[in-house]
Amino acid sequence: MKYLIIGASSGLGRELAYEYAKNKHDLVLVSRDLRDLAAIKSDLEKKSEIKVEIIELDLNSEPEIEKNLFIERFFNEIDGILFPIGMMFDDDKIGLDQEKMKKLFKANFTSIAFIISKFLNSLSSKQGEIIGFGSIAAYLGRKLNPYYSASKRALESHFESLGFLSKKTNLKIQFYVLGYMDTNLAFGKKLKLPKGSPKKLARIVYKNRNGKFKKIFFPRWWGLVAMILNLVPIKILFFMDKIFK
């Protein structure tokens, strides 16, 4: 089987590539920098006896996506797509520059929805897999990274909608809501809660891949945090924010 991993050059994407390679699947790896992809390709091919294709791609460019991904061969060969991507800006606050806002939405939501829509037919005809990765940040409006969290909320909603589709078709849809992860996005940040291991998550993702529809929190206990956030009225959260300021 062959898998397409969008955002494979580092963090969770890289761990997923190694996990799928360990299980002898050929891969198509996509990222913005060919240097990183080339290093992963050679390492995987030397160690795992699989075939790896690499594509340098900016998810902000629809023509690039169309040209590089929407080709007949990929529609025929690819059995599953994983989207371990997440773009963040340090200055993401209300009133963010419009170009950056667009970039965030394209990378975190629109381009993912675009790619899925094009692969939907080919994947549903062969019990294909679509695996997305959201963020706990999507569960509440926030002062920091508001556009990031909004784009991740859109993504989660989209995957829930795909979940309905999975009931009627052969598609397998998985969505992971991630808490703090031990990747470069969290490096050096003073976090109040522990970070999850991308390696461990990659193993879980591979193990779960055959389920019809699943939404899973990682680490698991973030599910409880999300539930509390959903239950508490927003006015109380505003009030608490005022007190703890």
Add this chain to the structure above:
Amino acid sequence: MNNNSEKKFLTSFDKSYSAHIFFKKPDKYREIENHSRSNESIITIGSNYSYAPMGFDKNSLAIDLSSFNRIIDFDLDKKEITVEAGLKIYDFLKFTLKYNLWLPQVPGYPFITLGGIVATNSHGKSCGTHGTIRKSIKKIKLFHKINGWLDLSENKNKEVFDLTIGGLGLTGTIVAITFKLTELGSGTFETHTEEVKSFGDCYKKIADNKDEETFAYSWNRADNIKNFGTGFIYKNKLKNNNKTNGYLREIKQKKISNFLPLSLWNSLSVNIANNIYYKIQKMQKNKLNEDLIQVIFPYIGRESYFKLFGPKGFIESQILVSSKNIEIFMDEFLNIFKKHSPVITLFSLKNMRGEHNYLRFEDNSVCVSFDFTNTKKNMEFMRLVDKLCVKHKAIPSIIKDSRLDQKTVNDCYVYYQDFKNKLKNYDNKRVYQSAISNKLDL
């Protein structure tokens, strides 16, 4: 210091230097570029197993390359491999041994990074036969904050290539290395043990070992003047017709930097430990089979040795002495040993082959190594040993002995000034700095 760096309290392996330092851990090539450009003073850190503080300094941003641990290219016909610098020796050998290939010049601990072994021009037990790692390096890919990406080899940027091997990481971040691999005919060694009655006896037997296929080194007592130099010579010879079968025994990385809260090494405990070891060795067969890990990684399974040095740590002195001067050097060494009675926990000899240049610990010499506890008495003893090194043109290792001062290094390393000048010429802002480079005024 810039944002999004992780702050850690770091201590050199020998416990001689500690500091709060800022880290960056890139996992993309462009992050190496961005992080390097974000700070005035930087240094690359490997696994931090260097005894001396080579990979960090309180004023430098430490770039941790552990995510750069991939195999970039492998040519079985040419027996060449290109790897990223954050790959550890153990993982490297796990791959190359599948093809009965290895690097014979690896140091004695398997979790050291390949970038680290290039920056320190490491050597292993077989340095009397194979020399240092320099012999196996074909190319280096380096990133320098100002000079950018550089490909280094004998044919390209040769001067920077030479400055980088054994250059303590001061020429930039070593990102990838191409090695020429050596065939390994067997995964098993036959180890012959031979008793020696004195230092002179030991030296003679080590010097007489002309067999290119045998790696000879010694363990000698140095716990008191009466038994100084007695001990054993070990000769590892590869067993023929016994291929490695691509197999490297599984070993786990242990935390070995957490030393005990007090030192258990003193003249009495060293004497007892040496007596026990001596008796065990004497009782053992003088010919036994050992696997690759036992032979090339002698500290595996013996990590407690370091822990017993306690919170003040230890110092290892490794000195290259020419065969012309070794006897007089050791006579004078024994004289000051008699006067100061230092606590030496380990003493060893082996041959070294190579050509000395810049700050490289390499020459056609005898390599004398000894570990000692970090006490005032021992430090005074070592100051006299430093003078002996200057007097007899011996070369003490900068990598091992963090105690060495700029004057001693300048007096012992004839190419010290040349290295310093060329480094300054290549990088006039002297961007890459560690605690050791600052101490040695590099």
